Amino acid sequence: MNLKQLRYVVEIVKNANHLSAAAEALNTSQPGVSRQIQLLEAELGFAIFVRANNRFTGLTEGGEHVFAIAQRALAEVNALRGLKEDMGSGGKGNLIVATTHTQARYFLPPIIERFLERHPNVRLTLKQGDPAYACELVGAGEADLAIGAEPIRVFPQLISLPCAELRRSVIAKTGHPILEVEPLTLAAVAAHPIVTYDRRYSGHWIVMQAFAQAGLEPKIMLSAVDADVCKAYVESGLGIAILSSLTFDPKRDADLRMRDASHIFPSSVVNISLRTNSYLRPIILDFVRAVAPHLTPRVVSDALLAATASAKAG
Incomplete structure (x- = not known):
């Protein structure tokens, strides 16, 4: 073989x-x-x-x-190639980050800008998809790390480290009555057509679960894979959107308004996902820390060792 x-x-x-x-x-x-x-x-x-x-x-x-063995073997070969790059690159190298639209569009730009200022010779590639696709790329060794909300299915070969919290807001067209309702309740939101994330994203299920627990059945007009599409249809007057608060930009979304809804919809956790049993190049660890300063190389290393020990014990 x-x-x-x-x-x-x-x-x-x-x-x-x-x-x-x-x-x-x-x-x-x-x-x-x-x-x-x-x-x-x-x-x-x-x-x-x-x-x-x-x-x-x-x-x-x-x-x-x-x-499963083939995925691990190929991932390790890619790790060896990365080690070769690091040992002979003189500060150069490639970094592949798999992520979702929300993170690529709203969360990561300032982080990547600062990272590349410190590492001008690093070539960084973003690969976008839903959370499961991002984790698949990391598991297959086709990306160094994934950044996104928790995927619908489990990836036992990966470890996920929380790096940020995504609060939710209702986004509506200027003048929409939902912006004036006091207090803002699930029932008030459910009274209007809703635009939200596609069911492949945990944000969809978190929102739907909140309605279900309240005994409400909202009218979902449209589901989309990215917030920009959702906001475009809100601007067209097709409904209100329930999105991550960070996706609202007052300058770009001049015809829209945002209202905090974190008291009625749970937040999502953004994770950094890494392969266990894999060599993490210094450039990867530096990027992880750029995204989440609390995830120092020591913290990441300890988490990987704990995950490896747990897998062996299981």
């Missing part, structure tokens, strides 16, 4: 078991990918993928273990 074969396994799973899509992503041929998987299965002595009509439909029980 070899790293290429393990990379093929990971890429096939990432592409929903579609060989053609995996081959395209790997810049190779579909027969070549299929052949390498067959060779790996022959060497292991069991099937990695479930097949139906000559198509992959999922992972076998053994395949689940192969996939």
Whole structure:
């Protein structure tokens, strides 16, 4: 077996078991990918993928273990490449941050600006998606860290360290009656059409759970993956939005108004997610501290050691 074969396994799973899509992503041929998987299965002595009509439909029980090991192996290889960069870069290097739109658009710009002032020779890349996608990239070794709210599903190969709190507000068009209601209650908010985050984001479920616990069923007019889209439809008069307070910019959102709603909707926690059992380059640790000053290299190291020990004990 070899790293290429393990990379093929990971890429096939990432592409929903579609060989053609995996081959395209790997810049190779579909027969070549299929052949390498067959060779790996022959060497292991069991099937990695479930097949139906000559198509992959999922992972076998053994395949689940192969996939997990392949992800760890590739992540470690990427870590070695990072170490090589650090040892011979003279302050240069690449840093890949996976994050959500809200963090990339509103939370990270001033942090990244200050970070790059201190590290002018570092090339920083942002990869955007929903929280689960960001964590997937880190787990696969395709990003150094993820920044975002808690994903819907669990990623046992990662550790999440809280770095910020996101309070919620109601955002409405200037003159909207919700801006004058006293006191602001869940019932008052539910009386109007609502624009909010897509269900892939924890913000959606936190808001919906608050309504459900109050016995209310709001009318969701629109769900979107980013706050800017939500605000655009609020400006069009289609409803009010329940968004993270940091997404409101008084200068850019001149036709809108924000009203604090943290007393009726719980806050979200923004996490920095890192791979356990992985070498963290100094540039990664420095960026983590730039995002959250309390997350010093010692704090991060202790948290990773604790997570590793817990995993071994389990």
